[in-house]
Amino acid sequence: xxxxxxxxxxxxxxxxxxxxxxxxxxxxxxxxxxxxxxxxxxxxxxxxxxxxxxxxxxxxxxxxxxxxxxxxxxxxxxxxxxxxxxxxxxxxxxxxxxxxxxxxxxxxxxxxxxxxxxxxxxxxxxxxxxxxxxxxxxxxxxxxxxxxxxxxxxxxxxxxxxxxxxxxxxxxxxxxxxxxxxxxxxxxxxxxxxxxxxxxxxxxxxxxxxxxxxxxxxxxxxxxxxxxxxxxxxxxxxxxxxxxxxxxxxxxxxxxxxxxxxxxxxxxxxxxxxxxxxxxxxxxxxxxxxxxxxxxxxxxxxxxxxxxxxxxxxxxxxxxxx
Amino acid sequence: xxxxxxxxxxxxxxxxxxxxxxxxxxxxxxxxxxxxxxxxxxxxxxxxxxxxxxxxxxxxxxxxxxxxxxxxxxxxxxxxxxxxxxxxxxxxxxxxxxxxxxxxxxxxxxxxxxxxxxxxxxxxxxxxxxxxxxxxxxxxxxxxxxxxxxxxxxxxxxxxxxxxxxxxxxxxxxxxxxxxxxxxxxxxxxxxxxxxxxxxxxxxxxxxxxxxxxxxxxxxxxxxxxxxxxxxxxxxxxxxxxxxxx
Ligand SMILES: Cc1cc2nc3c(=O)[nH]c(=O)nc-3n(C[C@H](O)[C@H](O)[C@H](O)COP(=O)(O)OP(=O)(O)OC[C@H]3O[C@@H](n4cnc5c(N)ncnc54)[C@H](O)[C@@H]3O)c2cc1C
Ligand SMILES: Nc1ncnc2c1ncn2[C@@H]1O[C@H](COP(=O)(O)O)[C@@H](O)[C@H]1O
Numbered sequence: 087x088x089x090x091x092x093x094x095x096x097x098x099x100x101x102x103x104x105x106x107x108x109x110x111x112x113x114x115x116x117x118x119x120x121x122x123x124x125x126x127x128x129x130x131x132x133x134x135x136x137x138x139x140x141x142x143x144x145x146x147x148x149x150x151x152x153x154x155x156x157x158x159x160x161x162x163x164x165x166x167x168x169x170x171x172x173x174x175x176x177x178x179x180x181x182x183x184x185x186x187x188x189x190x191x192x193x194x195x196x197x198x199x200x201x202x203x204x205x206x207x208x209x210x211x212x213x214x215x216x217x218x219x220x221x222x223x224x225x226x227x228x229x230x231x232x233x234x235x236x237x238x239x240x241x242x243x244x245x246x247x248x249x250x251x252x253x254x255x256x257x258x259x260x261x262x263x264x265x266x267x268x269x270x271x272x273x274x275x276x277x278x279x280x281x282x283x284x285x286x287x288x289x290x291x292x293x294x295x296x297x298x299x300x301x302x303x304x305x306x307x308x309x310x311x312x313x314x315x316x317x318x319x320x321x322x323x324x325x326x327x328x329x330x331x332x333x334x335x336x337x338x339x340x341x342x343x344x345x346x347x348x349x350x351x352x353x354x355x356x357x358x359x360x361x362x363x364x365x366x367x368x369x370x371x372x373x374x375x376x377x378x379x380x381x382x383x384x385x386x387x388x389x390x391x392x393x394x395x396x397x398x399x400x401x402x403x404x405x406x407x408x
Numbered sequence: 409x410x411x412x413x414x415x416x417x418x419x420x421x422x423x424x425x426x427x428x429x430x431x432x433x434x435x436x437x438x439x440x441x442x443x444x445x446x447x448x449x450x451x452x453x454x455x456x457x458x459x460x461x462x463x464x465x466x467x468x469x470x471x472x473x474x475x476x477x478x479x480x481x482x483x484x485x486x487x488x489x490x491x492x493x494x495x496x497x498x499x500x501x502x503x504x505x506x507x508x509x510x511x512x513x514x515x516x517x518x519x520x521x522x523x524x525x526x527x528x529x530x531x532x533x534x535x536x537x538x539x540x541x542x543x544x545x546x547x548x549x550x551x552x553x554x555x556x557x558x559x560x561x562x563x564x565x566x567x568x569x570x571x572x573x574x575x576x577x578x579x580x581x582x583x584x585x586x587x588x589x590x591x592x593x594x595x596x597x598x599x600x601x602x603x604x605x606x607x608x609x610x611x612x613x614x615x616x617x618x619x620x621x622x623x624x625x626x627x628x629x630x631x632x633x634x635x636x637x638x639x640x641x642x643x644x645x646x647x648x649x650x651x652x653x654x
Contacts, residue, residue, distance in 0.1 A: 157536070157539075157545075157546050157548075158539070158543070158544075158545060158546065161540060182548065182549065182564070182566055185532045185536070185548045185549060186536065186546065186547075186548045187536075188536070189501075189505075189532070189533045189534075189535065189536025189537045189539070189540060189546075190536045190537070190539055190540035190546055191540065192502065192533070192536070192537050192540060192617075193502075193505060193509070193536065193537035193538065193539065193540020193541040194540040194541070194543070195540075196502075196617065197617065198500075198502060198616075198617030198618040199501065199502070199533055199537070199617070199618070200618060201530075201531055201532055201533055202530060202532075212621075214621050217530075218530065219528065219529050219530055219623070220419070220425045220527070220528055220529075220530075221421065221527055221530065222626075223425045223625075223626075224425050224427075224623055224624065224625050224626070225623065225624050225625075225626065226529070226620050226622070226623050227620070227621045227622045227623075227624075228618050228619070228620050228621065229618060229619050229620075229621045230617065230618050231616070231617055231618060231619060232617040266544075266545035266546070266575060266579075267545050267546070267547055267573050267574070267575045267579075268573065268574045268575070269571055269572070269573055270561075270572040270573065270574050271571075271572040272566075272569055272570070272571050272572070273569050273570045273572065274568060274569040275568070275569040275570060281567045281568075282567060283567065286653075287653070287654065311654060329551070329565045329585075329586065330565045330566060330567055330568070330569075332585075335421065335445075335527065336445070336584075336585045337585070339530075343653045344647065344651075344653040344654065354421060354422060355421060358421070361626075364653065365647070365651045365653050367643065367647070368632070378632050379629070379632070380629060381629075381632040382629070382630075382632065382633065382651065383632065383633050383634075383635060383643055383646060383647070383651075384632040384633070384634050384635070385634070385635050385636075385637050385640055385643060386634065386637065387637030387640065388637070391637065391640075392637055392640045395640035395641050396640055396641065396643060396644060398641060399640070399641030399642075399643070399644035399645070400644055400654075402641070402644075403644055403645070403648055403654075
């Protein structure tokens, strides 16, 4: 089975989730007697191409005629490259790029789509993909019945392994029609921290922190751990934190290895965004807070006392490891 | 401006999830169905605001059986002008999108709004598939939306900031939080909804490309390990040596 992976990039830098998708695609191709290729656009740094190839990729096609994340034109590029490469499976990351382009490719090519895959497909009886449904309260195993298949992989689901390969690089200069959606501007908000959807470690806080000026310790703990920061919905709604940090049913869903929640009660709508995390730590003054039921580790205590102790302990751990 | 708002139904967030038929079907037993929140709070209300400011008509469309009609009446009570139900099963997103695209082909609209996802299967699929079939622009996860003449401008919250996007009518836009404020239907709206047109049209026979093989529930959590707040630093050691996540 030949596999094509779409790799999004931001001014030449490949999204981290695209490396995971490449490794995922390469493994599926290798186990099913095919090759894995990448399709991307704009202009990629050479080092980024090498890194992409190192996950077991044999071809990289760059659509140099497209510079913006324009979903319709990119879907035409994906279709053209998948036809050239005889790809039966097209893989996206389930982030903004995948959510924009994968369904268009599916509609255009009549290729069945499963979004938010969390495991490798099972090919024993058809082609079945596992995903979370009902906001993480259940899982579905979904079979794609069409000859060409599209999946989007939820970031942080399968990890990545290197399989050194050297990739052929092809450029396609076609611009694939006139622009459909144009990016007019990007307004930077909240600095350039670690990308939340891709983060392996996340430190999050809620209304229990009482005031936006108290987030210093949360940012400090995150920075010591190399973690991204997140928040509950009310905190974003009242403007204490930027909207893109809000996790949950109405915000984004994440699947980090570690999710530390301080001063968050653990309402069902909040859990919907984080219950796929591998390890959950809850810090809350109220022993009855519902979040403790979903937690692996818990501290019943005041975040203002506990968080500084955690920062100190991370520093000690780093010293002892150094 | 003619706006189409695609409305799906979903189990209330607090519903207990269970399955029947050997774990191949969702059990409706005791489940309260609601208008999918993104459709109700964001796309429908923003469509009404655009109509109130610029004139035009808001049509809601659902693909589904007669069991969709209560939630469609609610959308009419909130203020939509008329409703269309494509009488069809809803087995996957390709089928639903195929039916919607087929309807739009013979009944064109300036703007087609969807929610960012349904809260049952969490697909985020239908809007983009419609755009793929019709070959028209698709803006996903918009948190703000404006239309001026035939130019659509939208915003999207992304890591690190806000993207400002532009497209032309007709386009499909999927709507996320930020776009509008929820409206509660009032008595007058509820009365008026009873006599607003709800047309049922036959399905075109769009096919499915996926099927659910089985569902399962996550294993129960093992229970929380509590750490003494006096000795909070111990948590970091456990995360390092026991959970091995840092
Ligand atoms: C349809 C719908 C969708 C929603 N979507 C989302 C969503 O996507 N994401 C989301 O987060 N919410 C969402 N909500 C809101 C959700 O129901 C909760 O209201 C919200 O998550 C509560 O936020 P919180 O835990 O920060 O605040 P609170 O519920 O106020 O909890 C604060 C917690 O902090 C604790 N605390 C207080 N002081 C301290 C201290 N010094 N140290 C430690 N702990 C302390 C308290 O014991 C309490 O448990 C949604 C609600 C609805 C109805
Ligand atoms: N049966 C349906 N009828 C009409 N619109 C639907 C239906 N299912 C999904 N949609 C629309 O598509 C959006 C995304 O759904 P999904 O792809 O299922 O996550 C929803 O928010 C609705 O706007």
